[in-house]
Amino acid sequence: MPDQLLYATEAALNGLMAGVLYSLVALGFVLIFKASGIFNYAQGVLALFAALTLVGFQNGQVPFAHLINAVFGTDLHHFGWQLPALVAIVLTAGVMVALAIVIERYVLKHLVNQPPIILFMATIGMAYFLEGFGDIMWGADIKKLDVGLPQGLNETIDAVTFEAFGYGFFIDNLDIVASVVAALLVISLTLFSQYSKQGRALRAVADDHQAALSVGISLRFIWVLVWSIAGFVALVAGIMWGSKSGVQFSLSLIALKALPVLMLGGFTSIPGAIVGGLIIGMGEKLFEFFIGPMIGGATENWFAYVLALLFLVFRPQGLFGEKIIERV
Amino acid sequence: MRKTITAIALAMAVATPAMADLVVPNLSYRTGPYAPGGIPYADGFNDYFTLLNERDGGIGGEKVVNPECETAYNTEKGVECYEATKGSGALVYNPLSTGITYQLIPKVSADGIPLYTPGYGRTSAANGKIFEWVFNYPANYWDGASVAIKYLLDQNGGDLSGKRIALVYHNSAYGKEPIRTLQELSKKHGYELIEIPVDHPGQEQKSQWLQIRRDKPDYVLMWGWGVMNAVAIQEAANIRYPMENFIGIWWSGSENDVLPVGDGANGYKSLAMHGTGMDYPVYGDLKTYVYDTGKASGAGDQVGSVLYSRGMYAALVISEAIRKAQELAGHSAITAAELRNGFEALEITEARMAELGLPNFGQPFAASCADHGGPGHALIQQWDAAAKKWNLITGFIAPDDEVLTPLVMEDSAAFAAENAIAERCN
């Protein structure tokens, strides 16, 4: 194979891997949008908050240490223990569930029947709040997240492709793990929503709020459930991204990466989020590879949006979105 | 409702500033995407002045106060902070942000307040003939770029022709600063420059590093800040780029950048304007007067880190300038204009640094009316992941002034023409 093609294949493969991570974030959006019609901008901050909490538990940080020290003049920082990663993940998942209950109880309940833009803005308000809250709870400095995931060049792929083509492909071990985890997550979510009682209730709510209410499904419970799941998805996304770059503020900006994925896939479709993520991931890496050098690079931020925009012009409801039917 | 709020705000704003000491505002950022860099710098800056107050009773008998104002690395908040603090008799500003610096240059020039930007900000401000109120000694970005190339020349027996050097840079005013210098230097030394931009915040750099893996440049230089540094070093480790050929600017060489990467960062190099670590006598005093008395700024966990040292260094230079200004003015309660004279007449010798408890920490320099940029020397430090420590591997390296001086002149002349400023010092 000619070099250019090899390089392009490598870029495309890496794009697919990155796309899986985008899908993971987008999945959180889709779940909430389906169940409650809320476009949840706070999803990125949820990921940041989950990752911060995880690191905090793992390292035995005292929550609100800064605030407590400032108010009482103490000098608290650490409890002095190290939790195993798995325990910390379970505890963090618990915190995310608690957060879901609080959000439902104090925010969503009061916003029933508001137009979507108001709900969207409310989630941005929540994002601000959570950002400040996370910082106050765990501190704003950069933290190392290590739950024992492998990182770096995958030797086998490198060796095999080198044998075959004379050029070793670079695939990051972390990306492979992330893809596997994301795939498992999607499969289990699908199974959950297809076969479990709660899952079916969830789909019923997504289909029609009022009909679901009339057959005795508790809307509020479903909301807590779906926000908990979104919180858990955020935790997984936070772990994957945080392992690479450390946990700090910028983690919350991954929400912006998920938006074009949503547009492309449709706000209401789980398979849409997956396929959209893959297309966006691959598309932006290939564009950066072929066209990027000609126009100065750093195109990834906008290319995803332009690509999604082009798709939308032909399919205004996204690839897998429900067809928009308008009546007067 | 609006009127009520306005009334309350009026009451608040009027009530805040009321101080008579030497006011050195600290425009810091402890929140936002760049907080991990802003926190240690602000802590070091504050702690040094606390030390002076506690140990010596201030400078020349005048206490120093550092009203802190949070900018979040955001230019609008920076402007707000500047306006909020300048009324309280602020003597000098040090915003630790190239964006805010550009913003403040015209403002400080009109208001007559010095702006001190060590190692960042507008490089051509080194030309004191045009930039009367701005000081950026001891070194600036273009010095840094030139020193890095000098170091590489050294490594290659004085010849870089045919070598390929990639520049991975933060796609902003800050990151673009070295490009022109590196282009000029490439003409002189015959290397090929590959420019690789990374967009803010730099969380995702796979494409960039795949490109580096394919292109295999001989060296990689980096102009990064914030999370971009850690991600870049991580990706470099992932693609097994030889770390000893990877050199960051001084803003890409702190513990925050290498610690999250772990062992993979071993051997990574960066420039440095000053020494680091706690092996300096001044830390004895700091411990006695500041840390042990509970007066440390922030959480107190940043002591001795690279950026803490840099904040402390900036505070040291400012305090020396204040001392000089007091000497020139003949009284201790100096004004901002008098402090400017102090900055311009400042000379820091090695003997003075040793006296201050920081021997072999920074380079000696002397400012003058025309020279606000200092000699621009820099060190190279290398990360030892096992010991979790930066080691200095060279002495101070001088930049290539032959190339830099015309560039500084050209850029500052353009500024002077745009703003109709006449040259001073003639």
Added chain:
Amino acid sequence: MFYREAGDFKTSYADDSQTFPIRFDRLRYYAVVAVAFGVIPFVINDYWANAVFVPFLIYAIAAIGLNILTGYCGQVSLGTGGFMAVGAYACYKLMTAFPEVSILIHVLLAGGITAMVGVLFGLPSLRIKGFYLAVATLAAQFFLVWLFNKVPWFYNYSASGQISAPERTILGHPVTGAATTASAKYLFCLVILFALAWLARNLTRGTVGRKWMAIRDMDIAAEIIGVNPLTTKLSAFAISSFYIGVAGALFFAVYLGAAEVGEAFGIQKSFLILFMIIIGGLGSIFGSFAGAAFMVLMPVLLKNILVGQFGWATDLAAHVELMIVGALIVIFLIAEPHGMAQLWRLAKEKLRLWPFPH
């Protein structure tokens, strides 16, 4: 007692269709204008101009612009930051290319250029609707920021890509550059805001505005009664972008003085201005003012209280401030989803009956 329609008779069509038909409203409006033009310029200082008034005036212009598009025409846009950048860079290029032409003309031309760019990015709105459109406008946001960062022509090939505003004068008084006095800055922005707000108010009361609102309320129904969606939507995009472009030009030239595109006109700006119109009230000119005032004043006020009064550490204060602003937004949306304009309407209803509510 003060606020009533009773006894307020109109004897001509002109009287009947005036902007503020109720006497009390009219007087209040004259009072505000008198204070804004006659009092504040004489008492304003640098801090108040730069920290409160100038940003408030400029954001109010941008908020009116976005309100025209989102509040009146129903097209949600998240590209405001990008369009402000177009205004800023257009203004910069014009200022440096034609230094002898008045800055006022440059600012208006910058608005015109932004209007053209706005129409271009408004084209997809003919097919894409609702949230899909909102996210699609993000394409404009990111692409424009990238463009201005990447093409050196836009920033006159300066070494760092920063643009800085040279000094320009109006009637001998500098309005840009460092020598500008607080009141000159304030007055310059105020005059433009006043003119544009007056224009917007009258546009939205007329045929154009009614067409916009018809499209907003139900676009298919509007089409059936003879409103052309193409011209209506695109005119909303054009006029809205004109306002936003003017705001961007002022933001760069008068307020900041120097700007870097990614930092000054990033996505945060788009959200901020959307917040302003939602908190202030969609489809209301007064709401744009109220929202801009709220979002500009709130952080400054909180910071002054927490740091200045209580003496908290700045980082703690900044975090708490973020939490309070976030919580306030949520509380506001729960308590009054139609924004401050609705509160104002309710207050007027109450005033009408006061002091005899029964």
